[in-house]
Amino acid sequence: MKDDLKEIIFSEGDIEDRVKELGAQITMDYAGKSPLLIGVLKGCFVFLADISRHIDLACEIRFLTASSYGFSSVTSGKVKISKDHDYEIKERDVIIIEDILDSGVTLTALRDFIVERSPASLKICALLDKSARRQVPIEADYLGFECPDDFVVGYGLDYAERYRNLPFIAALKPEIYS
Numbered sequence: 001m002k003d004d005l006k007e008i009i010f011s012e013g014d015i016e017d018r019v020k021e022l023g024a025q026i027t028m029d030y031a032g033k034s035p036l037l038i039g040v041l042k043g044c045f046v047f048l049a050d051i052s053r054h055i056d057l058a059c060e061i062r063f064l065t066a067s068s069y070g071f072s073s074v075t076s077g078k079v080k081i082s083k084d085h086d087y088e089i090k091e092r093d094v095i096i097i098e099d100i101l102d103s104g105v106t107l108t109a110l111r112d113f114i115v116e117r118s119p120a121s122l123k124i125c126a127l128l129d130k131s132a133r134r135q136v137p138i139e140a141d142y143l144g145f146e147c148p149d150d151f152v153v154g155y156g157l158d159y160a161e162r163y164r165n166l167p168f169i170a171a172l173k174p175e176i177y178s
């Protein structure tokens with residue numbers, strides 16, 4: 001698996017430190033509230049597990065599935081959204097927990113899906129942002145790191161469902177995905 005990697009971009013330690021800071025920031029900003037954390041499957045699963053343990057609030061954790069890529073490394077432009085089951089979004093303080101913001105197509109569709117359900121507030125927390133690749137204007141309210149324009153894997157992020165279990169974030173060698 002490691003032979004497929006070009007270089008490590010964010011080490012385990014870098015990620016741990018930044019995730020702790022983000023959790024502390026959310027804890028401060030939402031003092032006295034019980035936010036609803038909605039993780040975007042499947043890429044969020046490691047990030048959500050880690051950040052939620054640094055959010056010192058009575059929060060609820062739910063999931064949504066959004067898929068647009070299939071087994072390709074570029075967005076198809078169409079996003080399919082499904083909720084794990086029927087939970088209330090209305091009047092909740094929602095924080096979307098997403099692995100990476102790339103073209104912005106996925107998060108825009110998710111934001112619209114949630115806004116239609118009348119939350120009290122909505123913020124976006126993304127671990128990575130490849131802002132150079134944005135096609136639609138959308139930004140994270142809480143951001144881990146600005147990410148170089150490489151296809152990255154690890155810490156929940158996959159290519160064709162592999163590499164999610166790497167404890168760091170690395171760029172994949174272009175010959176693997178092209």
Ligand code: IMP
Nearest residue numbers: 043075101102103104105106151152157
């Ligand atoms: P967007 O709709 O183009 O912003 O893409 C967001 C989704 O694409 C993320 O939730 C990821 O699942 C996936 N994605 C985008 N860039 C990468 C990457 O470099 N590695 C792995 N997945 C990615």
Ligand code: MG
Nearest residue numbers: 043069157158
């Ligand atoms: Mg993916």
